[in-house]
Amino acid sequence: MNAPPPLAALDMPAEFTDCLARQQAAWRAQRNPSRQQRAADLRALHALVAENQDAFVAAVNADFGCRSAFETRATELLQVMDACLHAIRHLRRWMRRQRRKLDVTQFPLASAWTVPQPVGVVGIVVPWNFPVAMALQPLVCALAAGNRAMIKMSENSRHTAALFQQLAPKYFAADKVAFFDDGGGRGPAFTQLPFDHLFFTGSPATGRAVMANAARNLTPVTLELGGKSPAIVAPGYSMKKAAERILWAKMINAGQVCTTVDYLFLPEGRVDEFLREAEKVATRRYPDLTNGDYTAIIDQRQYERLQQIRQDAHERGARLVNLCGGQAGDERRRLMPLQAVVGATDDMQVMQREIFGPLLPILTYRDRQQVADYIAERPRPLALYLYSDDRAEQDFYLDQTLSGGVGLNESLVQASMHDLPFGGTGMSGMGHYHGYEGFLTFSKLRPVFRQGPWRALDLFMPPYRGLPQRILDVMTRMKS
Missing domain, CATH: 3.40.309.10 (Aldehyde Dehydrogenase; Chain A, domain 2)
Known part of the structure; x- marks a missing residue:
């Protein structure tokens, strides 16, 4: 089976590859953070925003040249803070294993369930129009699901990117959350990294290129695009x-x-x-x-x-x-x-x-x-x-x-x-985030089946003539 060429062959910025390696190592050391740890991460993200609101308003305003301070507070900062609190409130329920029904051949002593587990290291590509919310809303979902994340900002969000890079180390270790500016059109390199999930918000045209880059590593993608609404x-x-x-x-x-x-x-x-x-x-x-x-x-x-x-x-x-x-x-x-x-x-x-x-x-x-x-x-x-x-x-x-x-x-x-999934369809995107659906986007819903001490399948062992055939005939008639 052919593997993709090593990252060095792609002229990849060292800060990308070094951070990815650190986050991957940290995830391997702690593959499934507890609810308490996830809640602590979400509280840290809430604090990052709540304690620096004026700085974020000023940075976004500098990027736009004129950005309504009220709109930045209402559509970005308030939304992110509320999303953090919403996730903390519901985290216990979201993380709970879900029992699933058995099929007719597995009665009476087996059991089945699903358990959501973090996928690993997530890449998030941020647009310029809502640079705080579009960076942190997906991050809320990724942290709630127990992941680590690398976030690349837009080339039009230089002031906001610099603020994130200044503030984030005060709240998160770099092997948990790290921010990067675009720095000369480095977006294509970022989306070629072998993330465990890639989340992109932007135009359909760029979304095609992002999906092609991710396909190189078979990286699952969520594309939040646009269109004519x-x-x-x-x-x-x-x-x-x-x-x-x-x-x-x-x-x-x-x-x-x-x-x-x-x-x-x-x-x-x-x-x-x-x-x-x-x-x-x-x-x-x-x-x-x-x-x-x-x-x-x-x-x-x-x-x-x-x-x-x-x-x-x-x-x-x-x-x-x-x-x-x-x-x-x-x-x-x-x-x-x-x-x-x-x-x-x-x-x-x-x-x-x-x-x-x-x-x-x-x-x-x-x-x-x-x-x-x-x-x-x-x-x-x-x-x-x-x-x-x-x-x-x-x-x-x-x-x-x-x-x-x-x-x-x-x-x-x-x-x-927060309790409605957000996402497009067709040319407007694929996948969802916000709330529980965002938690699932960044989780592997892992199916588990546990066999009991006695199994019904033993009745179906060859030779099939006799009892196995008669049981199968009865079951088939019941389902016909």
Whole structure:
């Protein structure tokens, strides 16, 4: 059987290989940490965040150029602290062995169960849009499952990476948890390490490369990707309420959220009504885009990409509507107002890939089957949002579409629930994390069968003529 070439042949950074070797040795010395040890690790992670909140707010703000301090605290720091406490509360139940039923040939004295055990050393690749939460939410699950972890930050998160590298040794030994910056595009090397599990959050295009690198070592992967997540407003739903809730989701982090509303379906004849309500919401919540409440686009490359997408839509006939009361934002600071793209069509760039910014394409529809068919014919999104109080309509969209998660009369919130699994399907990813499902992702659910002092299988030993054949005939008739 052919083994992959040694790591040295891959021009691997020494700090990666040295850390991996130390963590692997530490895991071999303690393969199955006790619940008390896991809870202590989770408390240490909670303390790392709770005791350094101002430093994290400042670091993330420095990476973005302007990142709302409130949003960093609410969507990242609070979420991580609560995830740690949630895992500690439920750890005893998650770790408990589960008895399984025996099949008919194993009665009466055998037993069977499953026991979750840590897989070993986990690699976590972090995106730039929520650098604290996307580093530590998977880490919560990995530590709860009893693993060790190496975390690689994004090249756009240099300040946050430096802070993690400064703080982590105060709370964890390097053979338990270690952070790395991207340092000149070292992501491909990191994902070629022979981890016991690799967790990646990012774009589908990069996800393909990550999966190919992991396949080299047969490393299991969890891919949390993105996609074009639609929102649908039903004919009978309040447009005022829809605008309030959709814009809340679309303007957090300036739309740089993998589960945000990527495009919007409105009933024919109600577009202008939505635009009026949306502008009221945006101008009330963000009367001044430069006051620190609104987040900047992460870098110049992304800002220029969004401007080009916007220009392409305009040139192809879309109507662009500034929903922020005509505010121009600030090009120098990369503050870009939310703009609706009315009359978006499939030939426009804005409808061909995930936007990841403050542009909101608006499509119209006459009947719900038209909407369901449109969504079903395209790559599966990470989220789907329906605004409708009609239970039959809710059931229709749940039955006729497939997505990573669903929000009914809400957007984004399903992704923040610790007791709901988070994960995509198809082009939007594979695997889950958060809560118990995250614990299982980083565990080997090990099946165990224990034979009793007397076994029913002895009745089936050859020669088969006679009693074994008669018993098999009876059992077969019972199951036929």
